[in-house]
Amino acid sequence: MDQSILVKRVRVSDIVITAAIYAAASLSILLLAGIVCYTFVKGISSISWQFLTTVPSSLKGTFGIAGNLLNTLYIVVITLVIATPIGVGSAIYLNEYAKPGKVVRTIEFTTEILSGIPSIIFGLFGMVFFGNTLGLGYSIITGALTLTLMVLPLITRNTQEALKTVPESYRSGALGMGAARWYMIRTILLPSAMPGIITGIILAVGRIVGESAALLFTAGSGFLLPKSGMGFLTKILESGGTLTIQLYLCMSKAQYGEAFGIAVVLLVLVLLINMLTKYLSGKFNVETRE
Amino acid sequence: MNNAKISTKKLNLYYGANHALKDVDMDITANAITAFIGPSGCGKSTFLKTLNRMNDLVDGVKIDGEVTLDGENIYDEKVDTTLLRKKVGMVFQQPNPFPMSIYDNIAYGPRIHGIKSKARLDEIVEESLKGAAIFDEVKDRLKKSALGLSGGQQQRLCIARALAVQPEVLLMDEPTSALDPISTLKIEDLMEDLKKKYTVVVVTHNMQQAARVSDETAFFLVGEVVEKDITSNIFARPKDKRTEDYITGRFG
Amino acid sequence: MNNAKISTKKLNLYYGANHALKDVDMDITANAITAFIGPSGCGKSTFLKTLNRMNDLVDGVKIDGEVTLDGENIYDEKVDTTLLRKKVGMVFQQPNPFPMSIYDNIAYGPRIHGIKSKARLDEIVEESLKGAAIFDEVKDRLKKSALGLSGGQQQRLCIARALAVQPEVLLMDEPTSALDPISTLKIEDLMEDLKKKYTVVVVTHNMQQAARVSDETAFFLVGEVVEKDITSNIFARPKDKRTEDYITGRFG
Amino acid sequence: GCGTTETTTADNGAASSQAVASETAGTDTAAAAAGSEAASGETASETASEAASANAGLSGSISMAGSTSMEKLSNALAESFMAKYPGVTVTAEFTGSGAGVEAVAAGSVDIGNASRNLTEEEKAGGVAENIVAIDGIAVVTDPANTASGLTREQLSGIYTGEIKNWKDAGGADQAIVVVGREAGSGTRGAFEELLEIEDQCAYANELDSTGAVMAKVAATPGAIGYVSLDVIDDTVKTLSIDEVEPTVENIKGGSYLLSRPFVMATKGEISEQNETVQALFDYLASDEGKALIESVGLIVTE
Amino acid sequence: MKMAFSIVRGRHSKNAVEKAAQIIFTVCAFFAVLAVFSITLYMLINGTPALFKVGLKDILFGTVWKPTAKEPSFGILYIILTSIVGTAFSIAIGVPIGVLTAVFLAEAAPKKLAAVVKPAVELLAGVPSVIYGLLGIMILNPLMYRVETAVFKGSETHQFTGGANLISAVIVLAIMILPTVINISESALRAVPSQYKSASLALGASKIQTIFRVMLPAAKSGIITAVVLGVGRAIGEAMAITLVSGSSVNFPLPFHSVRFLTTAIVSEMGYASGLHREVLFTIGLVLFAFIMLINTCLTKLLKSKDTQEKVKEAGSRSEGKSCGTAGEKKNRAGAAVQGEA
Ligand SMILES: Nc1ncnc2c1ncn2[C@@H]1O[C@H](COP(=O)(O)OP(=O)(O)OP(=O)(O)O)[C@@H](O)[C@H]1O
Ligand SMILES: Nc1ncnc2c1ncn2[C@@H]1O[C@H](COP(=O)(O)OP(=O)(O)OP(=O)(O)O)[C@@H](O)[C@H]1O
Ligand SMILES: [Mg+2]
């Protein structure tokens, strides 16, 4: 016929857009890779056994982040333990139980609002409400409660998105066989949505680990290790600065070596968390899909 | 009709403002195959779904009138829809296997209803797959994902899954529209078998199929049941002009 | 066959280790309807998709051999797949309208190919919808989402969408399996019309349909083409025992 | 403004003259700090073993919060005090002077650190001002700067924006980048007050900690800033003011203009505090405590 | 034939579990409402008094920020403008780059490259923003200072900032939001049913046309999420930019040292007392109001288009084999039974 398929037509807009895509991608990939490399190069020399296992001593003039590592762990765990069930539950309600209407719109709207509130506001609120009104002061629990509010929408949203991508036919299939709603959710939806839920949790962990403004006024900046077994319990009522807080403090004191050292530790930490969750979600997929 | 398994009286259904079912009165005979025919969009699927309350899941649906199963109103507040849907099973128009292994797909229903014994489940899975004429094709990969099957295989899997809970009534929404003739024939044979114990309702676009397998046929048009009768009567001596026109391909 | 629109030579296709098409040699006659029949999973859809290179999108696919369209090898490196697919249109087994209005669904293809005039688009949309026997049902809601249509309506919409780019070849993968007999008949009539200008290839499970509409029929079995001939020959005097067995319903 | 200034200066003067009485050797601040750091380390461990039986009884916890410039002092104090009294936990937060005083007034911490004098309002709220040390404020530039000192007028001119180039202040032809602290900072308050340029400063950078100022000045050619004396190192160059170098002696002697007190505020007088807190203040007042204060580069009061 | 059970008889233990599940989920869902309600309440309680003490006009439209002066002045107009301008520019830079990168990863990148880059992006989404600030101080500021000295050579009026200016802050913010935007947009793109893609390609659309005309519109809801989160992160970031932006209160011009709403709170909250402290809470309140406004506008604006098309939800629902039926009225994906109409 008129046009041979062997002659490629040139579509200028396609070429331009493709070029833009490649340019944008190379830019962001280079930037992001550059950030990681630069941080590693600058920070790796600060890292030593002492750096990882001791706490700072102004008498000996040494520096270490053991206390901050532990604090970070505490805050991540406590926050997730509280926020994950609430976030996932909320998503399940919104997606699977609620009839569309005012109520759902209100909840979705407020969840959106919550996700947009700047961390500094969470910090102020946490300081005033958990710290002063509830009398928890500067403590790990104050920080964790504050962060719970902060990461909640992240988990809710991701779970919701994941639930939305589960085909409707799975629901009707299961319900059509007489499965009750919660049973259907448990056996079909949650496994199918698990990768999405885990993405939400990854993002949440990332946010917690990376948070500074909301923690500065709530969890404080303590860096001591618990003195005894009981100390591990009472620690949640004591002030504790996460790695990021310590990084910020080092940075504002121009202790750049230490700051980059902590940055490296943070990168490795986030990497480990990501790998772990990947592994877990992979396992889930294998179990349910194959 | 005394041995009506399901009866509807003055059933009306609205999707918001769309009046999708209009004053449907119907008795569905026990241990028989009832076929629903009618042009696309006339409400066959909708009616089918009111029979096991799958329409409850659609937002903005309003249902008026009565549907009884063995004389009990299934829209009564006290009805346990779980039990209702165990008794009134369903096969959908589009194959919808769950994202799990073939075995787990079939075992899903029995597990819902409390069967835990591995041996018993194995038995049910095998029986059901055989019943749906797919056992031989999948017996070596029961532990593989059901999503890896072809469309036709998936649909037969779904039929097997519905059989696994041993329903009393089986609703099938164009169950063979994605199948090749051989599988279709097997399924049709299977329906014949099933009606000995069960009540079967099947929506079909294939007039030959309706004529071949069903004992009774109902003809739907824009939300109304124009005519319902013994199948041979519908095809040989339709009472309504519209039925005749449709069957002879004069409109649609 | 001198007027072959499409020819394949020693076409082999592998999904990873799964050898899905085996040495397929076929000539598809221009301005005729060619039907593919065969049991579920035998590779009909797969073969169809090699004809407009839709299989390129599947990971791990390996294709050997040659496919020519008007004598040009469509697997040549220089091929403009965009143009190829404009010339070789496709309707899928599952209806897949875009999540946009009915109008925009139809206008999508023409717009892609550079038609901007509102009047021209209106015209194309109307023509295409009429061609697919769905215009009357949707004319009042062209601006509404296509996802609100019933399955049958959606499939006809997809056919209309494929017609809107005025292809030379139209590949249809069980295009009527979701349609009622009336719509099916209309589509079949349409195919008759289309073949005057276009080359039509249709996969079907419905042997009657194949017999009714097609000029030539190819019978597939586990990735091979067992037999291809003029339709009347295939159904009246199949050369291969397996074809005969399949047509007479002796296996599947 | 004038009234406050007088009070502050008077206070400082008194504190400085008292501080002169206590003897401190060494002209080079850094060397002195290093030396006494080692000394206090020894002292601490000795005392800990000697008085272990006597101190074992004391237990509890002390919480401090407040000024960031007092971080070095607070951490050193906490550490050595805990070494001496193993049963006690001392925690310190560095949220800023205002927050520290507020926290102590609210009773949520035992001690509020402030790197400035308390306001009359704060004192009226029942908070006691316990001055524990005196700190100097050094004016610094990037190491490559050729100016060696400024007059008081030049310094004021630079900070009020009248002088924009180093060539007008005895240096090369180079733009001046004016670095300072944020409103509310003890350091900034003292600096502006002593130069009598309150509310007239035009900062190009208002940074929120001493360290940040150090870093910015060190890295920016043409920059000028002011920081606590105890953080000075060789990444920056200190300038003399009216030809007086910022050294511990000059501050004690009163010839160096810029200094301010470090306050550890308590709710009510020290005597009203619990015995653990009292022990902390006793410790600070002891020779051991004084050595500690000097070791971090500060000047001992009284 | 009547079987053993009547359908009316429910099994109670099971019903109890089901009921409990529903109640628990409902409570969970209201948690967010409670949180937003109490945060709003606390911000109002702490932030409004100063508004009246100082005067609404003097705070919001005053340009002089001298909180500790003898006659203090609490004008935050420049601070507000800085936040608006800074956020707008960082979004204008970060979102297109991020979305295009997501397109690259989801559609254009070789599998192997994507497999390396994706985890890297996830990693960076978790990187503390302070690190970006750290890099800003170490790399951007000196660079900007060089640009500044070149641009304003010999200027008598320009106040030299040493590179700590609006541009530096905008760049740090833009880079900071990249991973978030990339991650979420990419997931949204991947969630688009593959049937849309094949339908479009089969019509002869090029890959680019398919992406921009079908995939991106279908992924719109996810991309909105990405933008909203990006805006939130940019406008809400404090620590990363306190040091990078110079933190003086100035009109937001590229080479001015500027202060954002957030950095205003962070840098002075520790030191402020009395009215000054209350005004900082007022700044918090303003920030909060901003977020509310932006969120509402963005979602309203973008969603209203959606409603007309009734597209997004049904689209993101249907997958692979099943096709959506959204029905006549606005049908929330939540309960539409698909795959069979
Ligand atoms: N979930 C829904 N929401 C709104 N309207 C619907 C819904 N499902 C179906 N409809 C409408 O109700 C009418 C009947 O639809 P139904 O699916 O029952 O037809 P059908 O006879 O099964 O058609 P087909 O043969 O194409 O499957 C149609 O007009 C359809 O558009
Ligand atoms: N994307 C794919 N990846 C791997 N294997 C595939 C894929 N698509 C199809 N197959 C396999 O290739 C074989 C041929 O499949 P195909 O879909 O072409 O069959 P068909 O004849 O169209 O069947 P049906 O009539 O059920 O549609 C089957 O065994 C199928 O499992
Ligand atoms: Mg139907």
Ligand SMILES: [Mg+2]
């Ligand atoms: Mg097929």
Ligand SMILES: O=P([O-])([O-])[O-]
């Ligand atoms: O941190 P300062 O309060 O001492 O400036």
